[in-house]
Amino acid sequence: MSHPIPQPSFKARAEAALADRTLKLAIDRTTGTAEAKRAAAVAAFPEFDAARRRGRAIKDHVIAHLDHYLEQFERNATAAGAKVHWARTDAEARAIVTRICLDADAKLVTRAKSMLGEEIGLPHALADAGIERVETDLAEHIIQLAGEAPSHIIWPAMHRTREQVAELFRAGHQPPPAAEDPATMVQSARRALRAKFLGADIGISGANFLVADTGATCTVTNEGNAELTTTPPRIHIVTAGIEKIVPSTAHAFALLRLLVRSATGGELTQYTTFHCGPKRPGDADGPEEMHIVLVDNGRTRMLGDEFREMLRCIRCGACMNHCVVYRQIGGHAYGGTYPGPMGSVLTPVLDGLAGSRDLPNACTLNGRCEEVCPVGIPLPTLLRAWRSRSWREGLEPGTLRAGLGVWAMLARRPALYRLASRIGVRALRLFGRGGWIARLPLAGGWTRYRDMPRPPGRTFMDQYRRTRAQKGGRR
Template identity: 90%
Template sequence: MQTATKTPFKDRARAALADRTLKLAIDRTTGTAETKRAAAVAGFPEFQAARERGRAIKDHVIANLGHYLEMFERNATASGAQVHWASDDAEARAIVTRICLNANAKIVTRSKSMLGEEIGLPHALADAGIERVETDLAEHIIQLAGEAPSHIIWPAMHRTREQVADLFREGHNPPPEAEDPATMVQSARVQLRAKFLGADVGISGANFLVADTGATCTVTNEGNAELTTTPPRIHIVTAGIEKIVPSTAHAFALLRLLVRSATGGEMTQYTTFHCGPKRPGDADGPEEMHIVLVDNGRTRMLADEFREMLRCIRCGACMNHCVVYRQIGGHAYGGTYPGPMGSVLTPVLDGLAASRDLPNACTMNGRCAEVCPVEIPLPTLLRAWRVRSWREGLEPGTLRAGIGLWARLAHRPRLYRLASRIGVRALRLFGKGGWISRLPLAGGWTAYRDLPRPPGRTFMEQYRARQKKGTRT
């Protein structure tokens, strides 16, 4: 649960659009991600078949969620792990904090987990007086900046290399000797290594929960998850209940989709399955392993039209291809999850009244659905939120009045055609050089982009003219 902000979405978006450095940072990352994903998919002819299988796996699990969760709890407990159930974010925070306090933990290392952000874990640990150390390099950057993640795969993508160098000079002791990536990574390694080895508790998320073994799976490119989960005395996993899969084979089927869609690779450098705490004879590992399974609205989604959102494997591809996200970045969305998937999930987590602007910010171009590895119909779900917002009377009175006026015109074809003819000709008066840069009552659009100057006739007028021309021919 990201800290709520009182700034309206439109104001946040307006500020983001005016930030040229932010746009540069977003373009660098999303452009590379889009290119690499396209190459990875092109080099994997079975990708569409893999998508269909991935969708089938997730749909099967969603339809049998209770069965597989019980199986997971049974097998995880048999391996020596302790399984905890949290109905909402507050209960999840309380469970994790209690485990840390009972262990007299002074330092807690944490590998990247959006579920941890969702339940407000960073703030809970701080309130309990426990030092939290983010071990993912990008999370380390935003911790130094005092910010929340702006992307679910690249949390610091809104920061340029030059800005990161400034943060490291201020937050590292000693500061890095140069601004090149290798030197800055080495500086972060120096800062974090002692924390890895001195932590009392390590907290991770889970990309998958394997029902038939009770194992949890983490996927990283830095190895920080392994250093977070292995040296400390206690390992805590926080995961949403939808992360369950029937078996390891099913996990690998989804991994083939996740990695290609997220980073454009075939497999990450580190894919690790954790199954219980350290056993007699093991060289290393935690003495205790706790798994906190979080609902926080997911069960409620099972019963409504947003059920398909539970397929999401958190790859971030929908963000990288979203024309809105690529203009305003993640923080403008104001919730834990940004982009198209966040615009569906945030109303579930924070309530529709507080987040109705997010579904309305979508252009409905469909790119997010095209690239989703498990074929979630994101535009359809966003449209469902719009319908619900209208039915609940959450839309502004001016908007409802405007749509009501349009509806009255649309039910009167002759009047509608007359209004269209007048409108098209009136719009041409505001055009200059083929574009309209200023338009009364449309400042929200023309403040950031130009409208093409329309032709002098409506579509129907042009259509009839072509029909007549064709008849004469």
């Protein structure tokens, strides 16, 4: 979704994040723990590589037959009593959900964490319609109190330290928590949310999977808030991207084995719930109505271009936890709904390349994201594809194009290139002190936050020839 309020540039957001030491502390605490837990979970699961291959095959099969499985899902969900709605754009999705709420005369809506809801701008749409929205996921509750957007797709409040959360709870909870330890603060949130759960007119959730052969939706949580969001209210609304479809429950569990280990390092979440239609006669509880909003918003367009493989994504967040860029600047610096490597691929799809071309260019292309992706998405390749498209469409700054033109001219002339290299390495040594370069003209973006090693006085080829000569080899 395009944001109506102008934002600072990516470089300005990244610079502010790099200067925030508290943010770096919060990021390191969460991503470091996530990385260690994932490694332990994978080590304890010898079949992980085979499971990855199966997961990739499942997603590729679904993508190739997306229309078939979506039609099957609609038939079976409708037969189970749910009402299925189709939304081509984020605006259509917002309008559908808002209309359901207004037709039901809803005053209070509870919501279980859903990045798709953030993608389509649902929180703002509900506010504009005069409907009170309460986020029930603990981390989402925290950022709602702070008036912020999620900074991670699994841990939305990972940019907040425990001390900052305690301040928010003291200001936002009545009575405030008696202490700052996690258990006491969780109890405080539970007290604040309990009445909202029981008084809500409508509960809105996302879906980790849509099961074609049963028409069921699957949610995966560790807190139980999704069940309290979807069960007590009269109406349950599910918003989900069309790529969440799987052929059967067995396929959903095959992907769950990958999702949970990659996201939190566990074997299975505390709550894995399948919702199949509204309450039936004889059921003890459940909603009277169930609506499922299937959202395209650029996904079918991806089927026909080089970003097709991004539709495999199961939203585990592993690429962020292992990304050297994300771990320095956090999620908000990316500016879109989805941060990190997967966000750098998806944001140009959702918001347009012209306003987000800095994201693919911020990647170091070290490949860690692809290495840990549970369904083998070639994220560096897709990021390079966006760079190529940005170049073809003339979106790169003129100074960059001119600089690369000079480099290309030198690269086509080996003798001139070697001469320029020799001059360059000798010139760089003039800026070094104690083996490092702290400031360098035309490279302030690098040296503002890190020192660059002072190069030796010879080029690589000069050193190579000298070493060969010392060993008696050919020059």
